[in-house]
Amino acid sequence: MERLLRFLTSMMALATTSCANPPAAVPPPPPADYSGYVNPKYIVIGVFYAPPGTQSNLVYTGDIVAGSNSTLVSSFTGAVVPSVSLSSGTGIPGLLNGAASPSVSKNYSQSSASNFISINQTASLPVVIQGFIDPVNGVDHNEDLIYVWLNPVALFTVSTASDGTKQIVSNGYGFDIADQTVANDMDVLQIPLGCLNGYFAANVPSLEAQCENLATTYARTWAPNNLDGTGPGLTAADLANIAAADPFSNASYVPGIAPGIYTTPDGRFTECDNQSGCGQGVDFIPLNIFECGLIYTPPSVSSQNYSATETFAVQSQVLNSAFWDTFELSLQGKSQMTWTYGTNPGVNNAQGPIVTANILGPPPGYSGPGSFFILQDNYWGTYTVYP
Amino acid sequence: MIKRLPYLFLLTLVWLMCPLLASAQFNIDFGYVAPGTGVQKCQSLQLNESVAYPYFFSGSTSFNYFSVQWPTSLPAGPTAETTVCASFFAVPTESGGQGGGLSAAYESATDAMTSINVNFSAIIGTAPTPFLGAVNPKYIVVGVEYAPPGADSSVSYTQDTSFGNNSTSSSSFTTAYTATQTLSGKAGLFGWLSGKATTTQSETYQQETSSSTTIAVTQTISNKNSLNGALDPVNGVNHNYDLIYVWLNPVATYTLTTNVSGAPTSVTFSGFGYDLTDPTQPNDLDVEAIPLGCINGYFTATGNTAWETTCSTTIASRYARTWALTNTDGTGPGLNATDLANIADADPFNTPGYVPTLPIGSYTTTDGRFMECDNPECSLGINFIPGSSDTYSQGYSTTTTITNSYTTTTSYSIAQTLTSQAFWGSFTLALENQYKVTWTYGTSTQVTETSGQVAGFTIVGPPAGYSGPGTFTILQDNYWGTFAFYSY
Numbered sequence: 001m002e003r004l005l006r007f008l009t010s011m012m013a014l015a016t017t018s019c020a021n022p023p024a025a026v027p028p029p030p031p032a033d034y035s036g037y038v039n040p041k042y043i044v045i046g047v048f049y050a051p052p053g054t055q056s057n058l059v060y061t062g063d064i065v066a067g068s069n070s071t072l073v074s075s076f077t078g079a080v081v082p083s084v085s086l087s088s089g090t091g092i093p094g095l096l097n098g099a100a101s102p103s104v105s106k107n108y109s110q111s112s113a114s115n116f117i118s119i120n121q122t123a124s125l126p127v128v129i130q131g132f133i134d135p136v137n138g139v140d141h142n143e144d145l146i147y148v149w150l151n152p153v154a155l156f157t158v159s160t161a162s163d164g165t166k167q168i169v170s171n172g173y174g175f176d177i178a179d180q181t182v183a184n185d186m187d188v189l190q191i192p193l194g195c196l197n198g199y200f201a202a203n204v205p206s207l208e209a210q211c212e213n214l215a216t217t218y219a220r221t222w223a224p225n226n227l228d229g230t231g232p233g234l235t236a237a238d239l240a241n242i243a244a245a246d247p248f249s250n251a252s253y254v255p256g257i258a259p260g261i262y263t264t265p266d267g268r269f270t271e272c273d274n275q276s277g278c279g280q281g282v283d284f285i286p287l288n289i290f291e292c293g294l295i296y297t298p299p300s301v302s303s304q305n306y307s308a309t310e311t312f313a314v315q316s317q318v319l320n321s322a323f324w325d326t327f328e329l330s331l332q333g334k335s336q337m338t339w340t341y342g343t344n345p346g347v348n349n350a351q352g353p354i355v356t357a358n359i360l361g362p363p364p365g366y367s368g369p370g371s372f373f374i375l376q377d378n379y380w381g382t383y384t385v386y387p
Numbered sequence: 388m389i390k391r392l393p394y395l396f397l398l399t400l401v402w403l404m405c406p407l408l409a410s411a412q413f414n415i416d417f418g419y420v421a422p423g424t425g426v427q428k429c430q431s432l433q434l435n436e437s438v439a440y441p442y443f444f445s446g447s448t449s450f451n452y453f454s455v456q457w458p459t460s461l462p463a464g465p466t467a468e469t470t471v472c473a474s475f476f477a478v479p480t481e482s483g484g485q486g487g488g489l490s491a492a493y494e495s496a497t498d499a500m501t502s503i504n505v506n507f508s509a510i511i512g513t514a515p516t517p518f519l520g521a522v523n524p525k526y527i528v529v530g531v532e533y534a535p536p537g538a539d540s541s542v543s544y545t546q547d548t549s550f551g552n553n554s555t556s557s558s559s560f561t562t563a564y565t566a567t568q569t570l571s572g573k574a575g576l577f578g579w580l581s582g583k584a585t586t587t588q589s590e591t592y593q594q595e596t597s598s599s600t601t602i603a604v605t606q607t608i609s610n611k612n613s614l615n616g617a618l619d620p621v622n623g624v625n626h627n628y629d630l631i632y633v634w635l636n637p638v639a640t641y642t643l644t645t646n647v648s649g650a651p652t653s654v655t656f657s658g659f660g661y662d663l664t665d666p667t668q669p670n671d672l673d674v675e676a677i678p679l680g681c682i683n684g685y686f687t688a689t690g691n692t693a694w695e696t697t698c699s700t701t702i703a704s705r706y707a708r709t710w711a712l713t714n715t716d717g718t719g720p721g722l723n724a725t726d727l728a729n730i731a732d733a734d735p736f737n738t739p740g741y742v743p744t745l746p747i748g749s750y751t752t753t754d755g756r757f758m759e760c761d762n763p764e765c766s767l768g769i770n771f772i773p774g775s776s777d778t779y780s781q782g783y784s785t786t787t788t789i790t791n792s793y794t795t796t797t798s799y800s801i802a803q804t805l806t807s808q809a810f811w812g813s814f815t816l817a818l819e820n821q822y823k824v825t826w827t828y829g830t831s832t833q834v835t836e837t838s839g840q841v842a843g844f845t846i847v848g849p850p851a852g853y854s855g856p857g858t859f860t861i862l863q864d865n866y867w868g869t870f871a872f873y874s875y
Contacts, residue, residue: 259580259663260587262670271669273590280591280610281668283676286697287534287617287628289541292610365693367700371667371675 035087035157036323037098039176039223039313042234043339044068044245045108045119045188046147048129049384052138052284052372055360056131058383060121067108067120067381069344072154072170074307075337080166080330084112087155087171092119094184095153095174097315103177103184110172113345117172119149120344120381131359138284138368139385141248142194142204148234148242150220151179151187154312154337158326166330179222189217196243226311228335241308245341248384255375255386267303267343269375269384282357282372282385286364294355294374296344296381304342306379311335343378355383410490410502413471417507419514420477426509429472434503438495439463446491452476453507457491461501471503477511483647485509510647517655518643520810521579523662523712523800524824525726527634528552528733529592529604529674533871534628535616536771536859539847542870543613551605551868553597553831556639558794559824560654560817568656569642570596576604578663578670579638582802587663589671594659602658603831604634605868606674623771623855624872626736627680633722633730635708636665636673639799639824643813651817665710675705682731714798716822729795733828736871743862743873755790755830757862757871768858769872775848779861786865791829793866799824830865842870 045068051058073082092110094103111118121127134140155171181187194200195211223232234242243249247268255264263270272294282290312335318324328334357374372385411434420426440461448455455473462469475485488506495501529552535542557566573595578587597603619625638660644653667673680686681698706727711720722730731737735756743752750759760781769779799822805811815821849855856874863870 257666257669260578260585260670273670280606281671281674283630285630285676285678285701286694287615287678288630288676289543289613289615290610291613362697363693364691365696367696370701370705371673373668 034323050143417509440493518810582804
């Protein structure tokens with residue numbers, strides 16, 4: 001009997017508890033946002049291809065589309081929710097120890113779409129890419145110029161939701177004013193592929209001095225050591241990564257164009273086929289001159305098949321911040337970030353032909369290819385004359 | 388099955404009764420008539436009778452499945468037309484070819500007699516679907532760009548200039564076929580792959596009907612194409628540096644109709660396409676510029692080893708057409724010596740001693756090939772003396788003299804997917820030479836009559852000591868739409 005009463009009493013107590021109104025919900029505190037930045041060693045922002053012939057050139061005029069389009073998504077663990085929100089608009093600000101300065105790049109701007117950030121050149125002065133003759137291949141890709149940004153600052157806002165999910169918002173880029181190689185602007189070094197792959201050192205000793213001179217710039221002596229303790233200069237691994245931005249650094253690379261399809265299977269190049277004249281083949285023979293205008297046209301299919309993983313520096317005031325505590329835990333590699341480059345949406349493509357190809361034939365005696373066609377690099381918004 | 392009645396018996400009877408003055412022949416072909424259906428056709432002729440025949444005398448009105456409505460009288464005069472209408476009914480129990488004839492006699496007011504005869508033909512059955520097929524000629528010439536005088540001079544064909552050709556392959560076929568063309572107005576050029584047309588279209592060339600048998604292929608240049616000159620100390624102009632533009636991946640499309648035994652009844656040229664298997668210029672026409680001196684042996688003969696190297700490597704490797712199929716006559720796909728000699732003749736200055744003769748008062752040369760510019764901008768002669776440097780622009784003049792004096796005959800290949808099909812069997816039956824196609828080139832109004840087009844010339848004088856001609860005349864090439872420099 002006593003056991004029965006104890007059972008009934010406990011059941012009533014349980015029923016009373018179950019039917020009682022739940023306590024009023026207390027909203028969790030909003031996740032705290034922490035802003036901060038890191039200092040990557042470099043970002044590739046373009047590859048400009050040398051046309052065939054010493055008297056030839058490609059002229060990229062003002063407001064050209066050339067630039068990069070990359071995402072940092074793969075830098076973070078799968079548990080992190082990455083997104084992009086440019087905090088300073090389309091300008092690329094100068095930063096000193098993370099603090100904003102009045103300087104804004106006069107030559108580049110940034111924009112975002114999905115998780116990608118485009119950095120595109122807005123220079124009003126034309127960029128002229130001079131041609132070189134290769135007696136065997138016509139085009140000498142060792143003379144291609146890879147544009148490497150040496151003082152980027154990557155801006156982020158991090159937060160941790162109540163469920164523990166970490167959110168990373170990429171706020172775009174600034175440039176580190178501590179680098180005064182280019183006063184108060186982005187320090188973009190143009191490195192010939194031949195300096196990166198050792199071709200000049202092995203075959204053109206007269207150009208080796210040029211490569212050594214460039215090396216003093218990408219030594220980045222003004223920058224702090226990286227998080228992993230390595231020095232600030234670009235290493236051999238960095239240079240190899242940078243060289244890979246130019247697909248022709250792989251000697252066996254062939255941008256195959258299938259009949260009836262204008263974009264290469266890897267999505268990297270699109271054959272020019274618009275009526276501005278670039279669809280015509282280029283006869284590369286003595287005395288002949290070819291000129292045409294080029295308009296960047298984004299391909300219908302996007303791709304992302306070039307990436308660069310590198311270490312980065314973190315300034316002391318950042319290391320000791322709440323930002324870093326969250327950011328560090330979000331990284332896939334504790335002292336590395338990965339830039340994945342993809343198809344450039346072409347922010348400036350509505351302005352008509354803004355790149356001019358001037359292809360002057362070789363001297364008599366040339367025995368290389370006599371026919372070329374123009375390919376648009378969908379990643380950098382530049383043009384190569386193939387083969 | 389051909390069936391005929393002894394209708395001549397009736398006519399013989401008429402001849403015995405009255406003197407016949409003349410007879411006219413009508414031929415009515417009903418073509419294919421589906422079984423169980425009937426069809427009527429009429430034919431009108433100018434009989435040019437000297438007198439009228441107002442009286443129908445005699446004549447049967449039907450024969451087998453044919454019937455005829457005789458006119459009640461025959462008019463007089465050279466322009467008066469007489470119309471005969473006939474009908475044919477395709478009985479379902481019959482098939483194949485049907486034929487026969489009927490006659491009728493007419494009497495004049497003076498009792499003179501004449502007759503008219505009607506021959507019928509028809510095929511009971513469903514008309515076969517015309518075959519659309521394509522062959523791949525080794526090349527088509529699409530233009531000649533003439534070198535200007537002087538090593539520092541240049542000629543430029545700028546935006547919206549068009550040059551190209553105007554050609555027909557009619558003479559490839561036996562006289563039974565006129566090989567008319569069916570293109571209407573301007574049309575695009577489409578890529579062909581494995582014997583079939585694709586939706587890939589050229590962005591640089593188009594084709595346009597020029598006459599009932601000819602089609603013009605023109606390039607609407609939206610780029611700027613320039614050619615530097617080379618100094619000839621004797622002649623000023625050295626035509627060995629002229630560039631001949633040769634299209635290396637043409638596809639010629641034809642529509643064939645055949646009779647029940649597969650023999651071709653008509654050949655229609657349906658325009659050009661281009662072979663997408665050529666990787667040289669992906670997705671477009673592959674047009675190579677070949678210097679005349681590379682073809683005619685000039686560089687070799689003059690010991691110009693540098694040019695000879697370029698000719699034998701850069702230039703020759705391209706017209707080897709290694710991507711193409713072997714031709715139907717078993718020869719390889721590359722251009723051979725005969726082809727190159729034919730191509731060289733696209734440039735009339737390849738012929739030693741060629742003079743573009745301009746009769747006094749005429750602006751067109753006697754051979755119709757060139758036209759002297761006669762508008763104010765270009766009628767002046769071009770000075771070519773040391774220290775001179777001038778820029779000229781040149782518009783096109785309307786061509787009034789139509790000639791066609793340049794032909795090429797070449798082997799051709801055919802896509803393997805087409806070799807086993809009826810098109811191929813019938814096509815070869817229609818050809819004069821089953822392994823060759825011939826292209827006849829002529830005056831192109833399409834490249835010379837578009838207003839607003841200009842070419843530009845920068846003529847820089849020769850170095851001191853030059854002893855050649857000091858004045859040149861600009862001549863418009865009516866075949867290719869380009870300009871040559873000639874000193875008279």
